[in-house]
Amino acid sequence: MSKILDMVHIPKDLKVLSRKELQQLCREIREQMIVRLGAAGGHVGSNLAVIEATVALHYVFNSPSDKLVFDVSHQCYTHKLLTGRKAAYLDPARFYSVSGFTNPEESEHDIFSIGHTSTAISLACGLAKGRDLRGETNRVIAVVGDGSLSGGEAFEGLNHAATLGSNLIIVINDNDMSIAENHGGLYRNLRLLRETNGKADCNFFRALGFDYLFVRDGNDFNEIADALESVKDTDHPVVVHMCTVKGKGYRYAEEERESWHYMGPFDIATGKPLHGAVPTKTYEGLTSRFLADRMRKDPTVTAITAGTPKVLGFEAELRQQFPTQFVDVGIAEGHAVAFSSGIAKNGGKPVFGLSSSFLQRAYDQLSQDLALNRSPAVILVFFAGISQGSQTHMGVFDIPLAMSIPNLIYLAPTCKEEYLRMLEWAMDQNESPVMIRVPGIETVSRNAELLRDYARPARYEIAVHGTDVAILALGKFFHLGSKVREKLETEYGIHATLINPRYITDVDEKTLRALPEYGHRLVVTLEDGVTDGGFGEKIAGFYGNSPMKVLSFGARKEFVNHVTVEEQYNRYHLTANQIISDVIEALSSK
C-alpha cells in the first residue's frame, strides 16, 4: 500500500520522485497521519492541511541548508516525517518519540524550538540576515498560519522583512481559521484575496511592500510546488498566500474545525474520543457559567479572549449568546490587556482569560497600559503550574512575572469557593487591576475562610494554628501543604501551622511578624511555579534580617519538555515525604 512512503526517509529522497509519485506520497502520508492522529492525538486540523505544502517545500528546497521555520510549529508532523523521523509517525511503539513542535535536539532540520504563535517571520528574517552577513546563499522560508498573523510580533516581523532586500519566502497558510474562527480586519482582506484569486488591488501584503503570489489550492501538490519553484530563487522578500483546508481529508475535522484543532486519541471511523472521561467539573466550566450569568444580569460585563475562547470555557454555542459581550480579539494578548484597561476606564467590566504561558506576551501591557493606570480589569490565568506539556507552553513563569509590577494584585485561590469569591470581588471593585491564578483543571472544594474583600493590605488565612513550623502553601499547593502538615503531626508529632497566603504579590506583614512570637522557627513556602523571583524568595527576603529560617519549594528555573508531573515533583522535592524530610533536617540543624 504505502510503497512510495517506504522509499522516503530524508528530503533528498523526494527529488527523484515524479510529480505523480509525489501526489501519491501525499495521499499515503495523509492516510497514515490520520491513523497516527487517531492513536496518539495531536493538532489534527493544521497537520492535515499542510501535507501537500510540506512535501512541496522539501521537494523544492534543500533542508537543512535551506532553512524552514514553521510558525507555532504545531503543523510540523509531515516535516518531521520527511526529515529522518518517519518511525515516529508509522510505528505505534514510537509515536511518542518526537514532540509535537519543531525541536533542534531532534533534528538539524528543526532550526528553532517554537510553540508560541507569530514568531516565525521574525526568526526567519534573522536567519536571512545572518546568511547575508556571511555572504551565503541558502534560502529561508517561513510557514505561517493565518491565525498567527494577528499577533504583533508577526506584524513587526512582516514590516521589517519587507525591507530585507534578499531571499525570504513567507508562506501564508490560509485555512480561514485560527484555533477558533479568525477575528480582525486583516481577515477581511484575506477573504477578499481568496475571493479574487489574489487579484484585489487592496492587498495587505503588497501594501507592506511584498511581492505576492496567490495559490488557490494549497492542497493541490502541483499548484503549491509550482508556486514555490517560481519564487525559490527570489532576491527579495515574497509572500506566497496559499489557501488550504483545515482538517483536509478527514471528514469530521473538515466539518468541525474548531473542535478538531487539537484532539486527543480518537476512533477514526466515528471521530469519537477514545478516552471519554474528560473532567466535567472544571474551572473553565465554572468560569464560563459564572461569567455568563453575570453578563446576562449586567450588560457592561464583557469576557475577552485572545484567540482561545475555550480556555475561558466559552464554547461556540455560548459565544453566540453574547455577540457583543464576548470578545475574541484574535491571538493578541498584549492588545487584549490594553483593550481591557480601556474598557475598565470607560465603565465596563472586562474579564480577560488566558493561559499562563501566553501571559508573558503581555508583560509591558500589564505594567504600562494596565497597572500604571490602575484600571480595574480582571485577568484570569489558566493552566498555571507544573505540567507535562511542551517546553514552549510551561505555566511556571507567571508568578515571577507579576511579582515586580506595582499596583497589580495577583491572587491565588485554593478552591472553587475561594476562586468565585475572589472573582466576584475583583469584578465588583474599582480600584485595582486584579489577576487570579486559576487553581488547576478540576474544581476542588474546601471550607476556606473567605474575605469580604481582597484589597491590600494582604491578609493571609491561617487554616490551622500550630507551632514550630509554618507552611505557606500557595494556591493549588495548599492541598500539598495540608498533606505535609497532617503527616508532620501524625508521623512526627509536630504541630505545624498551615497558611493559605491568598496573595501572590503581597506579604501579610502582620501575620509573618507574629509567627516567631508564636514559637515558629521555620517557614516553609510551597509554590507551583519557578522559585527564581517567586513567592518563596519574597518571604525569605522578608525574614532576611531575622533568625527565622525559610525553606522554599517550587520548580527549578529550567525549560522542561514533556516530563511527567510526578517526575518534576520528585526532581524539585515537591512530594510530601521529601518536604517533610527537608523540614526535619532543617529543624534539627543550627
Next chain:
Amino acid sequence: MSKILDMVHIPKDLKVLSRKELQQLCREIREQMIVRLGAAGGHVGSNLAVIEATVALHYVFNSPSDKLVFDVSHQCYTHKLLTGRKAAYLDPARFYSVSGFTNPEESEHDIFSIGHTSTAISLACGLAKGRDLRGETNRVIAVVGDGSLSGGEAFEGLNHAATLGSNLIIVINDNDMSIAENHGGLYRNLRLLRETNGKADCNFFRALGFDYLFVRDGNDFNEIADALESVKDTDHPVVVHMCTVKGKGYRYAEEERESWHYMGPFDIATGKPLHGAVPTKTYEGLTSRFLADRMRKDPTVTAITAGTPKVLGFEAELRQQFPTQFVDVGIAEGHAVAFSSGIAKNGGKPVFGLSSSFLQRAYDQLSQDLALNRSPAVILVFFAGISQGSQTHMGVFDIPLAMSIPNLIYLAPTCKEEYLRMLEWAMDQNESPVMIRVPGIETVSRNAELLRDYARPARYEIAVHGTDVAILALGKFFHLGSKVREKLETEYGIHATLINPRYITDVDEKTLRALPEYGHRLVVTLEDGVTDGGFGEKIAGFYGNSPMKVLSFGARKEFVNHVTVEEQYNRYHLTANQIISDVIEALSSK
C-alpha cells in the same frame, strides 16, 4: 500680542472662536511653545507638528466626554495647554508643574498615563467598547504618530479596531519620522499615500478594513478641522491620515529632525543647547566605538536598534558607515530580540541595544525566541536603574524580568573595563544569550578583576576580603558598596567584605557558602532596581535555611514620576549612611 491665547483656558473656549481666530491661536501657541521648549526643553519636533491638529481636536470634539488618547503622549503639550494647564506653558515659574506625558492625576482630560509607543489604538478601542457596553455615545479618538505604527501592539489594536463597528477615529500623525528615520515596509505605503494624496489603491489601512481619509496638510488648521468635522459622528472606525511637519515652524527643528526629537533647554536664536556640558565619556560612545571597530573587522557583526539608534551611540553619520551591519528594525523590541536570535542561529553576531524600560516589551521573545533556543545573541540594557524620569520610563524592572528566564545570563559590570570585557566575551562565545546591564551614563574606571569568560557557573569577585559583613554590590552600585565598606571601616572599625557579584541572574554558591565559614554573619545586597523578585531576594532565598542574615537594599515596587534620584535614594535607604545605620542595627540585634 497673545490676545486669543489669553481668552482660552479650557476646550469650551475654542467653540466661540472664528476660524481666523483659531488660526491665530495656533500661531500664538507655536510662538509660545518655542519659548517654553527653549527654556525647559522637551519633545520639540512632535509638539510643534501637532499644534493645529490638537486645536482642531479640541475645537471639533468635546473633551473630556469625548475621549482623546495620545500615543506615547509626548506630543501632548498643546493638549495640556488647552485643558486647564496653560500656566505650565506660559509662566516660566510653572514650566515644570506638569509632566511631559498625559497624566490622569493632572486633569480629567488625560485618560491614561502613557509613555510607551503603540498603545493608543488598543486603549482607545477599549474606551470605545466600554462606551458601547454602557450604551453611551461619546466619541473616541486616538492620535498616533507614524513611528508608533511599527510596534506590534499598534497592529494588534488596528486589526481589532477595524471590526469594532462603532465610533472610533484614529488620527495617524504622519510626519515621516520616528525618533530617527522610519524603517519598515509600512512606511513605503505611507509614502505612496502621501504622494498620491491618499488615492493609491494599495492602502494599508483600507486593507485592514478601515474607512480612510487623507489630510494633505495637517498643519493647515482648516484642512484638519474640516476633516475631523466630517468624521466626527462616524458609526464605524475611521483612519484620518494626516501629514504634518516635524518641528513645524522652528527652523532648526525642521532641518535636523532627529536631533530635535527631544532637546534640553536651548537658545532659540541659534538652536544651541543652553547647558553645553554633556558628558563626553559615555557608555553609549564607548559602545558604538567598540562595535564599529568590531564591525569593521568582522562582517558578521551587526548592531541592532528598535528605533532608538542613539541609545547605542550610533549617530546618523556612524550609521551610514554600516549600511548592512547596522540595522534599525523600527520601534519593535519583540521583533528585534527574535531577529537577533535568528541572526545568531545562522552565524551572525548580533548586538541589540535598548533602554531598560522597553526591554519589558520583549519578555516573551527573550524567553521563547531567544533563551529557549540558547541563541548566542547579546543584548545591552541601557538607562537601567533609578532615575528622575517619568513613571512610564523607569529602569528598575529589568532585573526581576530577567531573573526567571532559564538559559539567559544577565551580567552587571561595575566599570568600563569590566563592561568591555563582558561584551567581548559575550560576542565571542556561542553557547548562551547574554544580557549586559550598562552601568550608567558616564564611564567609570576601576581595577576590576576580569574573568577570561563569564559562562556559568557564576564566580563573584571578592574585591575586598573582610569579616562579619559581606556587601554584595551589584553593577553600578558597586561604588556605593565600596563607600559603605570604607565608612564601616573608618567610622566603626568593621572590616567588611566587598563583593562584585558580576552575575545578576546567578548565585555563586561556592562563594556564598564560604562566607559564614569566614566569620560573616550578615550579607548586605545593593541593587539599582526594584527589590521584588530581584537579586537581594534571591540571595535571601539562598540563605533562607541558615543563620546568615540578609539585608537587601533596592527600589520599592512603585511607579515613580519625576522624583529626584536623591529623594528616591533617601526613600529607599540607599545612601551610605542609611545603609550603615541599618547594618549596625542588624549586627547588634539577635
